[in-house]
Amino acid sequence: MKIVVCIKQVPDTKGGVKFNPDGTLDRGAMLAIMNPDDKAGLEAALRIKDECGAEVTVLTMGLPKAEEVLREAIAMGADKGILVTDRVLGGADTWATSTTLAGALRNIDYDLIITGRQAIDGDTAQVGPQISEHLDIPVISYAKAIKVEGDHVVVERQYDDRYHVIKAKMPCLITALSELNEPRYMTPGGIFDAYDAEITVWGRNDLKDVDDANLGLAGSPTKIAKASDKVRKGAGEVVELDADASVSYIMGKLKEKHVI
Amino acid sequence: MDFTLSKKHEMARQLFKDFAETEVKPMAQEVDETEHFPMDNVKKMGKYGFMGIPIPKEYGGQGCDILSYVMCVEELSKVCATTGVIVSAHTSLCADPILTYGTEEQKKKYLPDLASGKKIGAFGLTEPGAGTDAQGVQTKAVLDGDEWVLNGSKCFITNGEVADVYIIIAYTDISENKKGRKVKRFSAFIVEKGTPGFTFGTKEKKMGIRGSSTYELIFQDCRIPKDALLGPQGKGFPIAMHTLDGGRIGIAAQALGIAEGALERTIEYTKERKQFGRSISAQQNTQFQLADMATKVEAAKSLVYKAAMKKQEFAEGAKVSYSVEAAMAKLYAAEVAMEVTTKAVQLHGGYGYIREYDVERMMRDAKITEIYEGTSEVQRMVISGSLLK
Numbered sequence A: 001m002k003i004v005v006c007i008k009q010v011p012d013t014k015g016g017v018k019f020n021p022d023g024t025l026d027r028g029a030m031l032a033i034m035n036p037d038d039k040a041g042l043e044a045a046l047r048i049k050d051e052c053g054a055e056v057t058v059l060t061m062g063l064p065k066a067e068e069v070l071r072e073a074i075a076m077g078a079d080k081g082i083l084v085t086d087r088v089l090g091g092a093d094t095w096a097t098s099t100t101l102a103g104a105l106r107n108i109d110y111d112l113i114i115t116g117r118q119a120i121d122g123d124t125a126q127v128g129p130q131i132s133e134h135l136d137i138p139v140i141s142y143a144k145a146i147k148v149e150g151d152h153v154v155v156e157r158q159y160d161d162r163y164h165v166i167k168a169k170m171p172c173l174i175t176a177l178s179e180l181n182e183p184r185y186m187t188p189g190g191i192f193d194a195y196d197a198e199i200t201v202w203g204r205n206d207l208k209d210v211d212d213a214n215l216g217l218a219g220s221p222t223k224i225a226k227a228s229d230k231v232r233k234g235a236g237e238v239v240e241l242d243a244d245a246s247v248s249y250i251m252g253k254l255k256e257k258h259v260i
Numbered sequence B: 001m002d003f004t005l006s007k008k009h010e011m012a013r014q015l016f017k018d019f020a021e022t023e024v025k026p027m028a029q030e031v032d033e034t035e036h037f038p039m040d041n042v043k044k045m046g047k048y049g050f051m052g053i054p055i056p057k058e059y060g061g062q063g064c065d066i067l068s069y070v071m072c073v074e075e076l077s078k079v080c081a082t083t084g085v086i087v088s089a090h091t092s093l094c095a096d097p098i099l100t101y102g103t104e105e106q107k108k109k110y111l112p113d114l115a116s117g118k119k120i121g122a123f124g125l126t127e128p129g130a131g132t133d134a135q136g137v138q139t140k141a142v143l144d145g146d147e148w149v150l151n152g153s154k155c156f157i158t159n160g161e162v163a164d165v166y167i168i169i170a171y172t173d174i175s176e177n178k179k180g181r182k183v184k185r186f187s188a189f190i191v192e193k194g195t196p197g198f199t200f201g202t203k204e205k206k207m208g209i210r211g212s213s214t215y216e217l218i219f220q221d222c223r224i225p226k227d228a229l230l231g232p233q234g235k236g237f238p239i240a241m242h243t244l245d246g247g248r249i250g251i252a253a254q255a256l257g258i259a260e261g262a263l264e265r266t267i268e269y270t271k272e273r274k275q276f277g278r279s280i281s282a283q284q285n286t287q288f289q290l291a292d293m294a295t296k297v298e299a300a301k302s303l304v305y306k307a308a309m310k311k312q313e314f315a316e317g318a319k320v321s322y323s324v325e326a327a328m329a330k331l332y333a334a335e336v337a338m339e340v341t342t343k344a345v346q347l348h349g350g351y352g353y354i355r356e357y358d359v360e361r362m363m364r365d366a367k368i369t370e371i372y373e374g375t376s377e378v379q380r381m382v383i384s385g386s387l388l389k
Helices: A036-052 A064-076 A094-105 A127-135 A188-196 A243-256 B007-034 B039-047 B066-079 B081-101 B104-115 B236-272 B284-315 B323-353 B358-369 B376-388
Strands: A002-006 A009-011 A032-034 A055-061 A080-084 A112-116 A139-149 A152-158 A163-169 A172-176 A199-202 B121-124 B140-144 B147-157 B165-176 B182-192 B198-203 B215-225
Touching (some): A002 A036, A009 A064, A032 A064, A094 A127, A127 A172, A139 A163, A152 A172, A188 B066, B007 B039, B081 B236, B081 B358, B104 B165, B147 B165, B147 B198, B165 B236, B182 B215, B236 B323, B236 B358, B323 B376
Parallel strands (some): A002 A112, B140 B165
Antiparallel strands (some): A139 A152, A152 A163, B140 B147
16 A cells, blocks of 8 residues: 655744745744644555555645755654655645645556644645645545555545535545544654665656646745734643632742742 | 764654653653652653663664663653663663574564563662672572573662562672683673562662662572573673673663753752842853863763763674773763762752752762662772783
8 A cells, every 4th residue: 555645844833933035934934844734644554554565655836945854754654765856846726735745646657645634833724635636636624543454545524513424436636634643653763764765856847747837936826915923822721620720820839920 | 982872863862851750750760759769751661662772673673773762761860860871771781682592482482571671670780799800709500401490699689679670690600710710700691570489578668769670589499491501500700790881871871861850950950049139150160060060971871872882883793892991981971970969969059959959869860879789999990900911
């Protein structure tokens, strides 16, 4: 079985967010991590590999430094990494990104494609389903559980108040929620191997059946008028305690913050 | 000379840091308070390869270098010195001598389980009458047919009761030297938990690293197979000393981690804590103290990493000694750990003396790094010995 996981290097929300003058993200200037939903998708693929045996390829589009997330994925257990990078692909919106990734995927054998539900930098949740449209394969989004049964996958698709169990014949595409699993850590030996591993690098000319008009900033229908970092409020904390315990808890917190 | 870490080392550090922050830090206070050995985390570390970082892949290890191992102990010790020493004693004092001196059979038998954390390792040299002075060792091994018979006891053994595999130093004969004085000759042995005649004595109640399992080991007519001998008969003393050279790099990394952890907590605290209407970090005294602490931590780090790289040269086959580098790294890092944690407590004021604040624990944990695997005085003997020979 062959699984391709599409992953994205995104700005670490713990670091600051920086923008280019045209309103797009200045990715080179920010701390970067593997997008959490994508990491859950990778973990799901690695669990299928552990249980049934599979070759797991990770695919990303980005700056040359995006190879870091490919190496991280290999250090977790992925077999191969492919980086699609080219100046003409920069500034892509979801349409141009999915066009590009589909162009890369047409070169790869796959039974299953897994993407994250959405990236924490754009929050669109569009790229995964768009890839499936480009490739004309079924998509099951918002997966909170994935099981392989012969040549089918059985997926629990999450809704606000319920979930559907959906069975699809492979090849198909699944978008993964970060709630799907707890991704494994890398191993030290995996990291050393990952840095010895060859990363395949593709440019515009390696993409199959794509039109230049649909690539990069120029090929992106979405135009960003203005982007800014929102002022974040603390996430807050909900604790369920009785009255006395609540008072002690709050007093403890106030002491911890040196308010009292 | 290059002081920049490679990308793979940067990524390895990030891994150790993430693991330490997520899995180890939340347990650190409880581990200290209840003297609880963090077995769940040790098993998790085993699963992710932390218990066999410098062990070659052919023996089930990670096949990484000494620097990665040192960074692992450092990052763990930033949040929990108990966890740091568990990995250090296991790797440097048990797996490493088996890798260096073991026969192919011994390596195949023990290293895969040690590297995967399925089994935990320990090392026994110290006895009630013998710490720095190895000639005081009373534990004796006598060959009886196809078995060695061990009698004696070891004390202050890290991973004492939780370990499965022990490297034990015992004397195997006494000969007269040129001056006519009786000199014991030692040998090293691999002893497995559960061997009849091998039991545990007192559990030590310690000032720091309280979650670490520190026990007395007792050998009473304990019979082990003849092939449990590690390295040549009579070479136990150089094996023990060489093992401790490596161990000292692990403890130096632990000390470095404790100092870094205390510095990080103090920077955070002094920014938050307000006195006389402003953060205490705005006071010049605080700024100068932090500057001194950070400078010493950085100097300690250079010594520790340098020692790690020297041991790496040895591991790759170069005929080099890393004894002096290891002694300097441990001496300096341990004294920096003590100084930095003491200053950290002082800068925290009254809160620094309270158990809820990590620096209180860190100051207690730091002290042992000046004592075990060779006191600071022994490190000075090793260093000056190399200068004056």
